[in-house]
Each structure stands twice: as C-alpha cells, then as structure tokens.
Amino acid sequence: MASAPPISGSVGDQPVSQLGSVQTEMQRLLKAGICFFSSNEESQALAAFKKAYMLSGSLPEPRSKAKCLFNLGAAYIATGKPQKGLKCLLKAKELGAEEKDGDLSFNVGAAYDDMREYAKAAEFYGKAIQEYDTNQTQSSADALIKLAYCLVSTGDMESAAQSFRLAGQAYQRVQLPEDTAMAMREAANYFLRSPVYSPDDVLESLQACSRLCTKIRNQELLGKLYNHLGLHYAEMRCFQQAEQHFEAALRLCSGKGFSVRKKAVLLQNLGAACNALECFERALRYHSEAADMYGALGERSAQAQCHYNLATAHGQLKNYDMAGFYSQEALKAFVDAGDSYGEAQACEQLGMTHLCQGHFGPAIHYYKQALALFEKSKEASEIPRKRIWEKLAAVANYQANTEDEFADSAITDSLLHRPECGACSPGIPLQRAGADRAV
Numbered sequence: 001m002a003s004a005p006p007i008s009g010s011v012g013d014q015p016v017s018q019l020g021s022v023q024t025e026m027q028r029l030l031k032a033g034i035c036f037f038s039s040n041e042e043s044q045a046l047a048a049f050k051k052a053y054m055l056s057g058s059l060p061e062p063r064s065k066a067k068c069l070f071n072l073g074a075a076y077i078a079t080g081k082p083q084k085g086l087k088c089l090l091k092a093k094e095l096g097a098e099e100k101d102g103d104l105s106f107n108v109g110a111a112y113d114d115m116r117e118y119a120k121a122a123e124f125y126g127k128a129i130q131e132y133d134t135n136q137t138q139s140s141a142d143a144l145i146k147l148a149y150c151l152v153s154t155g156d157m158e159s160a161a162q163s164f165r166l167a168g169q170a171y172q173r174v175q176l177p178e179d180t181a182m183a184m185r186e187a188a189n190y191f192l193r194s195p196v197y198s199p200d201d202v203l204e205s206l207q208a209c210s211r212l213c214t215k216i217r218n219q220e221l222l223g224k225l226y227n228h229l230g231l232h233y234a235e236m237r238c239f240q241q242a243e244q245h246f247e248a249a250l251r252l253c254s255g256k257g258f259s260v261r262k263k264a265v266l267l268q269n270l271g272a273a274c275n276a277l278e279c280f281e282r283a284l285r286y287h288s289e290a291a292d293m294y295g296a297l298g299e300r301s302a303q304a305q306c307h308y309n310l311a312t313a314h315g316q317l318k319n320y321d322m323a324g325f326y327s328q329e330a331l332k333a334f335v336d337a338g339d340s341y342g343e344a345q346a347c348e349q350l351g352m353t354h355l356c357q358g359h360f361g362p363a364i365h366y367y368k369q370a371l372a373l374f375e376k377s378k379e380a381s382e383i384p385r386k387r388i389w390e391k392l393a394a395v396a397n398y399q400a401n402t403e404d405e406f407a408d409s410a411i412t413d414s415l416l417h418r419p420e421c422g423a424c425s426p427g428i429p430l431q432r433a434g435a436d437r438a439v
Helices: 016-038 042-056 062-078 082-094 103-114 118-131 137-153 157-173 177-193 199-215 219-235 239-251 260-276 280-297 300-316 320-337 340-356 360-376 383-401 407-416
Strands: none
Touching (some): 016 042, 042 062, 062 082, 062 103, 103 137, 137 177, 157 199, 177 199, 177 219, 219 239, 219 260, 260 300, 280 300, 340 360, 340 383
C-alpha cells in the first residue's frame, strides 16, 4: 500500500485542493482497511486505519476523525488490544460518531467483553440491540448471542437462555438454518442450567433445533448438533429421542473428517441410552466397541467408563461373572487414570455383584473400599455413602439374625428390588465429543 502523502502546516494554511487529496487518500485507506477486515486480515486493516486516522487530523470536520477512530477501535479489538480499542471508540463517540445503527455500542460491548467486564459488555450489547433497525435482523441476532454469553459469565443462565432463543428466532427470520440451530441448542443447554426452568422451554428449543438439522449441509456441525441433542434429551430423561439423535450422529462418522474418538464417544453415549431404555443386549455391543476404540487410543479413563457400563448391562442381564470381570477391568483402568471417584464406583459395583451372588464377605470388603475411596475423592454428595451404608447395614443385620441356610437368595432378591440395586450402581455420565462454544 502506498504511504500517505506528508501533511504539514495547519488546516487553515492548506489549499482546498490539498485538503481534497487528503480526504480522498483517507477514504481510500478506510476502504482498504474494511476490505482487509472482511478478509480476516486484521493486522493489515489496523495499519490502514492508523494511516487514515493520522490523515484525518488534517481535516477540519470532526466526523472524519470520528469515523477513523471507530474503525481503528474495531481493529484494535480484533487484534487483541481491547483497552486501546475502547479508548478509540469512546473518543469517536465524543466527536459525534453515528450511533443509530448500533455498531458503536456493539464494539464497545466487544471491548468490555474481551476485558472480561461482562456486566458492562452486556449493557452495551443490550443497547446495540435496541439501536439496530428492524432491517438489521442478523446484526441484532449476533448481538443477542454476545449478550447471552456475557449473561452466562455473570451467572444469569435463565436470561442467557432467553437471549439465545431470541437470537435463534432472529436468525430463522433471515433464513440462516445453521446459526438458528446452534442458537436453539444453546438455549436448551442454558435453560437446563438455570436454577428453575420449564421443561417445555427446553423441549421446545430441542425440537426447533432437531427440525433444522435436516437443512444443514455441514456434516461436522451436524454430527456435533446430533450428539448435543442426544445429551440434552438424556438430561430430560427422554431416552428414546436421545438414542435416535446419537444414532443419527453415528451415521455421520465416516468419510472425510472421520474421527475414531468421536465415534467412540457416540458409541458410549448410545450404549448408555440403551442401558437407560433397558435394552441391555444392544448396549453390550456399543459399550464393547467403544471400550476397544478407547483402548486403541490409550484413553484409559474413557475405557474405564465403558467397562463400567458393560458391567452394568451384564449385571442387569444377571450375567454376574461377566459383570464382575468388567467391574474389575473398570477398577484397573480407573486406577491407571488416577480417578478416585471412578475407583469408588467400580468398587461399589463389585460389592453389588458379589451381593447378588450371595458372596457377603467380598461384598462387604468392596463396599468398605468404596466408602474410603468416595471420601478420598472428596465427593460432595452424601448419596453414594448413604447408599453403601444401607447395604452394609442390611447385610450385617441379615448375618446377625438369620440361621436359614437358604437365606442367601432371599437377601439377594430383597436387595435387588430396591430402586438403586441390580448388579450396578448409578451409571457413568454420557460424554461430549469435545467442549465447544456452539455459536
């Protein structure tokens, strides 16, 4: 880019022709900077805007300088210098920069956002939304997304969810199905995270996202959405819908961009959904495939979870020997991964497996080991410990008071019909394919 012509003397001393050439060069630099910015070449855009700003100081009207400061501020923010950007934007406002289209407020919000001053950022994003005209729907939607993430950062999950939903509705009006689907998925996610939420709000957002998936051509994005939908339906205990979406995601795990780990995650999730639906025979295949894949990847923690879930399914099918085998495999893998909580779960499961077989001595041993490990893991919830103490008390009471040689099966049957029993303890949670900010 050619350098700007040197300007000397005061504005009053310059001939009109020279002022015209300065104005022309400034406009050229602004246009070039905007082109660089649109091409994601932020450094070149910043250089062009700096030169334009230097030239604007030689012009009599303040609006030219305000325009240059506005663009320079946006470029500073884009290049990771929000403090400088904010200073430029506030100066532009003082000089009379146009505010009616909301872009100035949006960029001020972006500066505060990058500085992690989320309450201030939310204030300016909200102002931008009010300032955008009705024909600037996409800009309003973008601001709603930014506002939503700021609200998440301030802990206001319910308002964040509402903002995501409004953004999704706005994107839908301008026919942007990918953006709409991602916004609706985030709405469902944060409705679920809010302290008080309506199941109808969650399901409405999930259904809207699911319908839009048929219009999405980006296979990688589609796979992520299907997996997230499956996770959220599982959180709502809608396991049939969860299974359907995991299966849809699994069908996309082939061809270009195929990821063995993503397929393993989906198989694990699909197996967990089948466990919840009590389709244990099908669950065995999914958990087994996932465990083999994680093993090949060297991911012992994830492999441990699959072995645990295999033990769960075998236990529900009363294949107690296999349940015990996979519980031991899970325990070894959790030890390798340094996961004390996982070790505790595996020990509890081993205790239950032995209890179901009438092996009270080993059952007591593993239950006590599970109690110690839950303590070591600093698990906040008292539910696992309470559950195990109830089992230990039941076994101790039985051993102290019965002389019936056939009572082994009786105590086992009575415990099996408790809600938390079976040859399994509470299941391993479903997995995400990877943390990602959806919008």
